[in-house]
Amino acid sequence: MTILAVFNQKGGVGKTTTALNLAAAMAHNGMEPLLIDLDPQAHLTASCDVTVNSDESIYAFYKDNRPLTELVRPLPNGVNLIPSHVELAKVDTLYRKTGGVIMRLRHALYDEMLASSGVPIIIDCCPFLGILSINAIAAADGMLIPIAAEYLAMKGATQLQNTLEAMSRLADKRIARRFVVTRFVPNRRLSSHIIGDMQERYGEELCKTRIHENSAITESAGYNQDIFSFAPKSKGAKDYGFLLDELVESGFIQLPPKP
Numbered sequence: 628m629t630i631l632a633v634f635n636q637k638g639g640v641g642k643t644t645t646a647l648n649l650a651a652a653m654a655h656n657g658m659e660p661l662l663i664d665l666d667p668q669a670h671l672t673a674s675c676d677v678t679v680n681s682d683e684s685i686y687a688f689y690k691d692n693r694p695l696t697e698l699v700r701p702l703p704n705g706v707n708l709i710p711s712h713v714e715l716a717k718v719d720t721l722y723r724k725t726g727g728v729i730m731r732l733r734h735a736l737y738d739e740m741l742a743s744s745g746v747p748i749i750i751d752c753c754p755f756l757g758i759l760s761i762n763a764i765a766a767a768d769g770m771l772i773p774i775a776a777e778y779l780a781m782k783g784a785t786q787l788q789n790t791l792e793a794m795s796r797l798a799d800k801r802i803a804r805r806f807v808v809t810r811f812v813p814n815r816r817l818s819s820h821i822i823g824d825m826q827e828r829y830g831e832e833l834c835k836t837r838i839h840e841n842s843a844i845t846e847s848a849g850y851n852q853d854i855f856s857f858a859p860k861s862k863g864a865k866d867y868g869f870l871l872d873e874l875v876e877s878g879f880i881q882l883p884p885k886p
């Protein structure tokens with residue numbers, strides 16, 4: 628079993644798209660992954676075509692100690708979702724004074740046996756640092772870091788590195804990481820420059836799979852669907868299928884043995 632946090636403090640790099648479509652790739656392969664939307668923007672929840680009140684969202688777990696298992700929603704595509712709500716933004720103020728919240732999500736995932744259920748768990752993080760992101764990273768066995776293939780990604784690389792180190796220190800562990808290039812356009816001169824730079828910087832931690840810029844992915848978001856439901860033969864679906872294969876084959880995602 629694996630708990631994955633999809634994280635990058637830079638906005639709009641493809642975190643939600645990757646969490647959604649990696650989970651959909653898993654469901655496509657017969658798994659029943661659990662997606663946790665830990666972003667007050669609740670884009671992942673919307674992408675799953677789900678709307679909830681705050682007391683049916685992950686906010687109820689933080690505010691009222693609602694068990695996570697009571698918040699899980701099965702979706703038609705075979706994925707299970709714990710949805711988010713804009714009120715989740717209050718968690719930082721709620722817990723600033725109390726402390727002791729860093730391991731909250733991890734403990735609940737283990738206490739409620741979700742972590743031992745054999746299903747992969749994917750947490751979509753928000754694009755800022757705070758209690759929510761630290762909770763996700765403390766809960767995770769691995770961090771998947773989407774990086775958009777653009778000039779600003781190179782400029783932000785050192786800042787990202789510093790953030791990742793600070794997060795690992797706060798969560799009190801060295802966490803396994805994989806970087807994945809998103810929105811890749813192969814023929815751009817800048818793209819090969821960026822890939823070269825990332826290979827040098829991240830070495831074996833850089834996934835070989837590239838997620839290409841793909842209009843079906845943009846469109847699927849507009850229809851609140853994952854790419855496998857919206858366009859199963861698209862390049863976007865193939866890329867996310869390859870990414871899952873690579874992460875499983877390299878042992879980054881560990882699946883339970885088949886019965």
Ligand SMILES: Nc1ncnc2c1ncn2[C@@H]1O[C@H](COP(=O)(O)OP(=O)(O)OP(=O)(O)O)[C@@H](O)[C@H]1O
Nearest residue numbers: 638639640641642643644754810839840841844848
């Ligand atoms: N490979 C792709 N091809 C085309 N469009 C993409 C691709 N990946 C992501 N997008 C689009 O880019 C936008 C930003 O993606 P996404 O919401 O996944 O980023 P994010 O990192 O989760 O953003 P935030 O930091 O705000 O949470 C979305 O409109 C999404 O549909």
Ligand SMILES: [Mg+2]
Nearest residue numbers: 642643666670
């Ligand atoms: Mg997002």
